[in-house]
Structure formats: C-alpha cells, structure tokens
Amino acid sequence: MADRTYLVTGGCGFIGSCFIRMILDRDPQAQVINLDLLTYAGNPANVASIEESPRYRFARVDVRDLAGLESWVEQSDVIVHFAAESHVDRSTSEAAGAFIDTNVGGTFALLEAMRRYRPEARFLQIGTDEVYGDIEAPNEPDEDALLLPSSPYSASKAAADHVALSFERTHGLDVLVSRCTNNYGPYQYPEKMIPLFITNALENIPLPLYDGGTQIRDWLRVEDHCEAILLLLGSGESGEIYNIGANQRPERTNADITKMILECLGQSESGVEVREGLRPGHDQRYAVSTQKIRSLGWMPQRDITDGIEATVRWYADHRDWWTPLKSGAYRTFYEAHYGSGASDFKTS
Ligand code: NAD
Ligand code: TYD
Numbered sequence: 001m002a003d004r005t006y007l008v009t010g011g012c013g014f015i016g017s018c019f020i021r022m023i024l025d026r027d028p029q030a031q032v033i034n035l036d037l038l039t040y041a042g043n044p045a046n047v048a049s050i051e052e053s054p055r056y057r058f059a060r061v062d063v064r065d066l067a068g069l070e071s072w073v074e075q076s077d078v079i080v081h082f083a084a085e086s087h088v089d090r091s092t093s094e095a096a097g098a099f100i101d102t103n104v105g106g107t108f109a110l111l112e113a114m115r116r117y118r119p120e121a122r123f124l125q126i127g128t129d130e131v132y133g134d135i136e137a138p139n140e141p142d143e144d145a146l147l148l149p150s151s152p153y154s155a156s157k158a159a160a161d162h163v164a165l166s167f168e169r170t171h172g173l174d175v176l177v178s179r180c181t182n183n184y185g186p187y188q189y190p191e192k193m194i195p196l197f198i199t200n201a202l203e204n205i206p207l208p209l210y211d212g213g214t215q216i217r218d219w220l221r222v223e224d225h226c227e228a229i230l231l232l233l234g235s236g237e238s239g240e241i242y243n244i245g246a247n248q249r250p251e252r253t254n255a256d257i258t259k260m261i262l263e264c265l266g267q268s269e270s271g272v273e274v275r276e277g278l279r280p281g282h283d284q285r286y287a288v289s290t291q292k293i294r295s296l297g298w299m300p301q302r303d304i305t306d307g308i309e310a311t312v313r314w315y316a317d318h319r320d321w322w323t324p325l326k327s328g329a330y331r332t333f334y335e336a337h338y339g340s341g342a343s344d345f346k347t348s
Pocket of ligand 2: 087088182191193194196209215254
C-alpha cells in the first residue's frame with residue numbers, strides 16, 4: 001500500500017493532537033503534516049510523544065494564509081480541518097471577530113488551496129453539534145435539520161460547514177462534514193468545563209457552575225470522536241454530513257458531571273459556586289441523532305463513568321502539563337471572565 005499524507009490543521013489542539021497520535025499508531029503508511037498557528041490553545045506538548053517520528057512534520061502556518069498553505073496542500077491526500085477558535089465564552093466577548101476570521105476565513109482559504117493545488121484530495125470539515133442550537137428534549141436532530149446556532153462560535157462553525165459543502169457542490173471537490181458533540185479527555189485546554197473543573201478541584205478553588213448546572217451536553221470521549229473521523233475518512237461519502245455523539249442514557253446535566261468529578265476526587269460539593277449570567281445565550285440542551293454514522297459501523301466504546309474517572313486521573317497525574325496553561329494569558333482571561341469569583345485562582 002502506498003503512503004498516504006494527512007494534512008491536519010490545528011494538530012496542536014485537543015482533538016487534533018489525539019487524531020495525530022491515533023493515525024500514526026493505527027496506519028503504518030500514514031505521513032502526517034501538522035499545520036498549526038500555535039494560538040493560546042495550541043500546545044506543542046500535546047504532540048511531544050510523536051514529534052520525533054520520521055512520519056511527522058510540523059509547520060507553524062495560519063490557515064487563513066492561502067500562500068502559506070500552497071506547498072503543504074499540494075502534497076496532501078487527505079485534509080482534516082480541526083483548526084478553529086473553539087471556546088464559546090471567548091466568542092461572546094469582543095474576541096468574536098477572531099471566530100469569524102479563523103473559522104470561516106480559515107476554512108475558505110484551506111478549501112481554496114485544495115481547489116487550486118490539490119483538487120484530488122479528500123477534505124473533512126470538523127464541525128460541531130452546536131450548529132443545531134438549543135434542542136428541546138427528547139428531540140435529536142439528524143443531519144438535515146435546520147441550523148439555529150446561538151453563539152458567535154456556533155454561527156461561525158455553521159458558516160464554515162456551508163462553505164465546505166459549497167466547494168463540493170460548485171467545484172466537485174471531495175468534501176464531507178462531521179458534527180460531533182462535546183468531547184472530553186486528556187490534553188483539553190483547561191478553559192472548557194471538564195478540565196477546568198477537574199483542575200480547579202485539584203487546586204481547591206471554586207468550580208464556577210453556570211446557571212444552576214441543569215444544561216445537557218452529550219459528552220463523548222475524544223478517542224471515540226477520532227475513531228469516528230478515521231471511519232469517515234475511509235467510508236464517508238462526499239457531500240454528506242455525519243453527526244457523531246454518545247447518545248448518553250441517562251442524559252447528563254452539567255451538575256451530574258460536576259458531581260462525578262468531585263466523587264472521583266473524594267471531595268464534597270462545597271467547592272461548587274453557581275454563577276449566573278456568564279454565558280449569554282446559554283443553550284440548555286444539545287443532542288443529535290447518530291443513526292447515520294452508526295449504520296457505517298461506528299459506536300462509542302467508552303462509558304462516561306469510566307471515562308470521567310480516567311480523565312480525572314490523567315489531570316491529577318499531569319499537573320506539569322496544565323499548571324503552566326493556567327498562568328499567564330489564561331489567568332488574565334479567567335479574571336476578566338469570572339471576575340470576583342476568580343479571586344482564589346492561585347496558580348501563577
Ligand atoms: P482547540 O481550541 O483545543 O484547538 C484548536 C487548534 O487550532 C489550536 O492548536 C490552535 O493553535 C489552532 N488554530 C487556531 N487558529 C488557527 C489558525 N488561524 N491557523 C492554524 N491553526 C489555528 O480545539 P479542539 O477542542 O481541539 O477543537 C478542534 C475542532 O473540533 C474545532 O474545529 C472545533 O470546532 C471542533 N469541535 C470541538 C469539540 C469539543 O468538544 N472540543 C466538539 C465538536 C467539534
Ligand atoms: P464548555 O466546556 O465551554 O463547552 P460548550 O460551551 O462548547 O458546550 O461548556 C460545557 C457546559 O458547561 C456549558 O453548558 C457551559 C458550562 N460551563 C460551566 O458551567 N462553567 C464553566 O466555567 C464553563 C467553561 C462551562
């Protein structure tokens with residue numbers, strides 16, 4: 001079998017780095033090019049375990065830079081586009097413009113580079129279930145459902161999905177879109193709820209639970225997401241959209257997940273601090289139908305209780321990974337966003 005070159009954007013982030021580790025491990029023919037701008041969320045430590053591999057190359061490239069993409073795109077067989085601004089709470093601030101620039105403009109530039117320099121490649125747009133908006137129980141939107149994004153983040157991702165599919169329809173490129181539910185696991189930047197709550201609990205500082213914690217997310221372990229991506233790269237159809245999710249039963253609220261984290265650490269709920277109004281437009285529930293990808297043979301392999309326990313253990317064992325991330329620029333964001341509730345934030 002011939003070598004296959006995977007161009008991965010955002011491979012120093014949470015999900016992209018998991019995908020790179022997985023593809024190098026699973027496919028001995030795989031060559032990986034990781035293009036990442038190394039924003040605050042991009043961390044070379046996430047790929048430290050494979051950086052010496054002769055099948056791995058990294059370049060610091062902005063996906064919005066068409067000229068910078070050319071030489072990389074022309075040598076690729078498969079493009080997996082993870083790079084994005086990904087934190088909803090940043091998108092509800094004056095930083096929203098970066099979401100439109102990177103998530104829409106970056107997706108466009110990458111597709112345009114593929115159209116010009118490597119039109120035979122396959123392109124997977126990594127999307128999110130948040131594009132469907134707030135979903136009333138017990139509904140589970142399928143891939144044809146209306147898009148009703150609530151935040152600038154999800155709106156930018158919805159626009160990026162449309163741009164990607166327009167290149168399939170207009171230019172006949174091989175493009176598909178996946179839309180996954182919330183991921184959790186190792187190497188997730190500690191601004192997202194699960195790693196934030198685990199690391200705050202480990203530091204004995206408050207867990208800022210928004211709006212009573214009644215909201216539902218369909219948490220999926222990051223490795224399950226990456227396995228779904230691998231399957232879609234081989235068996236997904238061009239022009240199609242595939243939802244990916246755990247379909248948790250029972251559905252878990254943020255308060256349930258918080259309780260699970262604290263139980264793993266043997267801590268009481270006294271550290272939970274209910275915060276109101278920190279997330280304008282807060283969606284109550286996300287859910288998706290995953291019948292389409294399940295019909296291709298995928299299903300999640302990891303149970304949420306075991307998954308949370310393993311994740312708590314990973315953060316407890318990798319303080320050296322997250323301690324530097326919770327200082328510097330992130331501390332500034334934390335204090336600005338969480339305000340006086342952040343007064344106990346003592347990592348420096
Ligand atoms: P992340 O924030 O951990 O990583 C994003 C990466 O993109 C970082 O390495 C960053 O440096 C890089 N990046 C940002 N702007 C860039 C640019 N202009 N050029 C090149 N690189 C740039 O994000 P994540 O959680 O790993 O999410 C990856 C993708 O998966 C995103 O597209 C996100 O929308 C999608 N997604 C995430 C989740 C989730 O729960 N985290 C769920 C569904 C879909
Ligand atoms: P998050 O991890 O930011 O992912 P997303 O917004 O993409 O779903 O948030 C998950 C849920 O956790 C969401 O309902 C908001 C809530 N949340 C908190 O309660 N406190 C926090 O500090 C954060 C960051 C999120």
